[in-house]
Amino acid sequence: xxxxxxxxxxxxxxxxxxxxxxxxxxxxxxxxxxxxxxxxxxxxxxxxxxxxxxxxxxxxxxxxxxxxxxxxxxxxxxxxxxxxxxxxxxxxxxxxxxxxxxxxxxxxxxxxxxxxxxxxxxxxxxxxxxxxxxxxxxxxxxxxxxxxxxxxxxxxxxxxxxxxxxxxxxxxxxxxxxxxxxxxxxxxxxxxxxxxxxxxxxxxxxxxxxxxxxxxxxxxxxxxxxxxxxxx
Numbered sequence: 346x347x348x349x350x351x352x353x354x355x356x357x358x359x360x361x362x363x364x365x366x367x368x369x370x371x372x373x374x375x376x377x378x379x380x381x382x383x384x385x386x387x388x389x390x391x392x393x394x395x396x397x398x399x400x401x402x403x404x405x406x407x408x409x410x411x412x413x414x415x416x417x418x419x420x421x422x423x424x425x426x427x428x429x430x431x432x433x434x435x436x437x438x439x440x441x442x443x444x445x446x447x448x449x450x451x452x453x454x455x456x457x458x459x460x461x462x463x464x465x466x467x468x469x470x471x472x473x474x475x476x477x478x479x480x481x482x483x484x485x486x487x488x489x490x491x492x493x494x495x496x497x498x499x500x501x502x503x504x505x506x507x508x509x510x511x512x513x514x515x516x517x518x519x520x521x522x523x524x525x526x527x528x529x530x531x532x533x534x535x536x537x538x539x540x541x542x543x544x545x546x547x548x549x550x551x552x553x554x555x556x557x558x559x560x561x562x563x564x565x566x567x568x569x570x571x572x573x574x575x576x577x
Contacts, residue, residue: 482531
């Protein structure tokens, strides 16, 4: 006698209702920590920094936090709207992070601003590098397979194949990637400048990773070289 598979239980966010496919607290904490670091840098260097519109990035991050924390949609249309809004905000964060990188590289070439002080350069470069990693991690998390909610319904890999996808015997039944897995992907891609344990499967995944690793390589090479020169 054939038994029909039971429908998966609704995914909640830990606050009391259906959310975006998984707990919202890991991405909230990541954005909150980066927001605090961003504000601290702007307080320390109020007239410097790679991005000359001082409070633009913290404002965007604050809006993203509000979206993640206050939205608790109860129907499919509202869940899709939430995903589009979050994806738009993260896209702006990625663009701002890339613009910050371009401005910092320009200042390095011209020898302007924070590039004349080793400690200020390392602090600013570290925040820009961290912003790139967090922004791309959020982007990977939102685009892979259509987002967290879509992945909860279709567990097969779409844009990224994790180790647990390629070797199911290593994972618990029903395993699927969560934000922390994409955060790890963002940092390893920015450090190794190439895929490590996660394989991109689609063109958008491949070229997003290519863009991130190229930016990280430029930051590492130029900032470290300039900082060593400033110290000596």
